[in-house]
Amino acid sequence: MRSPEGQSIAAIVPCYNEELSIGQVVRDLRKTIPAMDVYVYDNMSTDRTADVAREAGAIVRRETSRGKGNVVRRAFADVDADIYVLIDGDDTYAVEDLPGMIDTLREGPLDHVLGVRRAVESTAYRPGHELGNRGFNLLVSRVFGSSVSDMLSGYRVFSRRFVKSFPALSREFEIETELTVHAMSLRVPQAEYPVGFQDRAAGSESKLRTYHDGFRILSLIIGLARHERPLFFYGFVGTLLSIVALVLGLPLIVEFFSTGLVPRFPTAVLAVGVMVVAFLSWTIGLILDGVLKSRREFSRLNYLSHSAP
Known part of the structure; x- marks a missing residue:
């Protein structure tokens, strides 16, 4: 579907067991930008995530290889649009900030707009995640010579040429790091945009494992430094x-x-x-x-x- 400006917009929502939040995310996305197609990629959920997303009006697809990186690689290959939105299905990101992110991409024109999280609730950030994110931001900024404020954010807007030139090699949560370093290495025009960030829906749990995924991200940074620098x-x-x-x-x-x-x-x-x-x-x-x-x-x-x- 095309926006009033004549550009097609697609939202990609990776999901795993997000039955409690995915319906609200899809409804918010469709209400905020009615012309946008919302693709929910169900990553082998064991609850009613796919059914709830479909009932809310999303185009539901299934990715059988576990891991957010696998979902993003599949979605970037399959979905065809002029502007892509990547947002998690846990209802922690403020969808009302999306029009501003898209306008920033268009007005640039830019290839990548990173949603920098600003917690609207004091408990939105787990202490270990916030500290780790700051450390990774500093490390990547120093190693790759380009400043980044929230490299682990799962809320981003891309141009078509960014998506179709992105190799997407990661399998799990380190995909955000790969996206960030790809933008730095290719030196694409990009910007950061502050977005609201809140607690997950009551009864749901974060899929990010602080130490396990932290070590995977650190290993990826070292590997990318070896290949890119x-x-x-x-x-x-x-x-x-x-x-x-x-x-x-x-x-x-x-x-x-x-x-x-x-x-x-x-x-x-x-x-x-x-x-x-x-x-x-x-x-x-x-x-x-x-x-x-x-x-x-x-x-x-x-x-x-x-x-x-």
Whole structure:
């Protein structure tokens, strides 16, 4: 369905056991933007999530591979629209902020608008989640050189060319991190927009496991740093190894020039070996940096092959 501006809009709502909230989310989305198609992707729910969403007027599809990342990958491949909205089905995000996010995307024109959560209830954020989110925001901003205020937000608006050029490799909740880093790496025009954030519906529980998913997200950040910033990553590893080699080898060098002897030969061999590995790490970083340039050129051409928003 097309909006009055002539652009089709599709909302993608990943769901797993959200029977208590999904109906309200779908009704709010349809009321806020009547021209928008609402796609609810049921991720193997064991309750009436799919039925409730269908009764509320959503287009319900089923994704049998468990994990939010799998849902987003499937939805981005299947749904065709000019503007895409990604929002969780737990009724924690303020749908009334959506028109402002879409207007921001259009007026830019931009490819990505990130909904930055502003808690309207003191209990909306679990302490561990808020602290972890702040830490990840700082880490990603430093590593990838672009500031982000809420990288784990599940409320976003995208252009068609962003969605169709996004590889979507993640399986679970680390998909938000992948979306954020993809936007940074491709340097697409983007903006942040403050959105309301409230408690989940009474009786429902968050699917995010603080430590398990936190470690998965951290592992993804490290992996993305290795692929998207190889010179930084392998240069850092090489520098650490060279420091270790110097700590092990300098005392031996000083003693050799003083006495002409190498008193701890195994340590000398170890120091030389560690330094060789350090040089190899630097070399790998330089080679992969050249490969990265070619890969980014290809990604950019793929991105530009789709029409502007």
